[in-house]
Amino acid sequence: MSEPILTIVVPCFNEEEMLPFTVVELKGLINEMVREGAISRQSKILFVDDGSKDETWKIIYKETIKNEFVRGLKLARNVGHQNALLAGLFTAKDMSDCIISIDADLQDDIAVIKEFVSKYKEGYDIVYGVRNKRETDTFFKRSTAQAFYKMMKVMGVNLVYNHADFRLMSKRAVEKLERFKEANMFLRGIVPLIGYTTTSVYYDRKERLAGTTKYPLKKMLSFAFDGITSFSIQPIRFVLFIGLTSFFGSLVFALYFLSLKIFGDTELGWTSLITSIWLIGGLQLIAVGLVGEYIGKIYKEVKSRPKYIIDIDTFSIPMPMHKSESDKVFAVEQRKLLESN
Numbered sequence: 001m002s003e004p005i006l007t008i009v010v011p012c013f014n015e016e017e018m019l020p021f022t023v024v025e026l027k028g029l030i031n032e033m034v035r036e037g038a039i040s041r042q043s044k045i046l047f048v049d050d051g052s053k054d055e056t057w058k059i060i061y062k063e064t065i066k067n068e069f070v071r072g073l074k075l076a077r078n079v080g081h082q083n084a085l086l087a088g089l090f091t092a093k094d095m096s097d098c099i100i101s102i103d104a105d106l107q108d109d110i111a112v113i114k115e116f117v118s119k120y121k122e123g124y125d126i127v128y129g130v131r132n133k134r135e136t137d138t139f140f141k142r143s144t145a146q147a148f149y150k151m152m153k154v155m156g157v158n159l160v161y162n163h164a165d166f167r168l169m170s171k172r173a174v175e176k177l178e179r180f181k182e183a184n185m186f187l188r189g190i191v192p193l194i195g196y197t198t199t200s201v202y203y204d205r206k207e208r209l210a211g212t213t214k215y216p217l218k219k220m221l222s223f224a225f226d227g228i229t230s231f232s233i234q235p236i237r238f239v240l241f242i243g244l245t246s247f248f249g250s251l252v253f254a255l256y257f258l259s260l261k262i263f264g265d266t267e268l269g270w271t272s273l274i275t276s277i278w279l280i281g282g283l284q285l286i287a288v289g290l291v292g293e294y295i296g297k298i299y300k301e302v303k304s305r306p307k308y309i310i311d312i313d314t315f316s317i318p319m320p321m322h323k324s325e326s327d328k329v330f331a332v333e334q335r336k337l338l339e340s341n
Contacts (some may be wrong), residue, residue, distance in 0.1 A: 126194065176196075
């Protein structure tokens with residue numbers, strides 16, 4: 001297999017503190033892999049600015065002018081990590097043989113990208129980056145993450161354990177991913193549905209060098225809930241089960257209290273009455289809210305609004321020729337001229 005054209009897609013949101021480190025590390029890796037003959041010199045790093053409010057886009061744009069390997073994609077507004085990642089994947093696919101997605105904080109070990117590419121050359125269309133352990137996480141984050149994976153497994157959703165969005169996908173895998181048209185894209189669940197040959201590469205996650213996490217508790221819970229409701233109707237069935245259990249339980253209690261009335265052994269009290277009202281009322285509100293969540297997702301799907309709108313794209317348009325490139329072109333033209341004479 002000839003050297004594949006690799007594009008590394010990096011979604012960014014307010015990463016002005018971290019981005020200078022990220023650019024240096026990824027440029028160094030690409031240069032090294034090109035020198036080793038592992039990838040084509042046409043390979044690129046595509047930074048996707050997800051509507052940042054800081055200097056993120058300025059940093060990206062300056063790098064696109066200075067470095068032949070760096071390109072940028074600026075979205076018109078913040079659309080969320082998953083949609084920003086999709087924007088990068090779908091933009092890069094036409095001019096890439098394989099695409100790797102990685103977060104801008106570089107907590108995922110970029111050293112294993114070489115192994116990703118090796119697996120791709122062996123014939124794998126999808127290579128998952130999987131964490132060896134979660135020791136760098138807090139106890140709370142580690143526990144909730146493990147609970148999430150277990151819950152998704154119980155609900156019949158096929159997820160790769162301890163895998164986030166650090167993965168390699170071949171061009172044809174991304175083309176098939178583009179055929180999934182739902183508005184609520186939960187990539188960790190959708191990518192395994194593609195069905196092409198897959199493998200995993202294991203690594204140890206690092207600490208963030210600068211900036212702050214873009215996934216606080218609120219976003220984590222929202223992300224987990226979106227994943228559950230996008231891939232399973234088990235929550236609806238669970239509420240139905242609770243409703244049926246409560247109904248049959250109320251029948252048993254009704255027979256019990258009826259027998260007490262018949263035998264004249266009843267006492268008036270508020271405890272059982274108030275408890276039952278709050279219990280049934282709470283269950284009804286939960287059920288209505290859950291059904292409403294699914295209806296809301298249907299509402300979003302029916303409208304078919306675009307997942308993202310691109311403001312500036314320096315990946316698909318020709319960029320000014322860098323000095324190293326112009327020198328090569330000049331040398332080739334001179335050689336051709338000498339040969340013709």
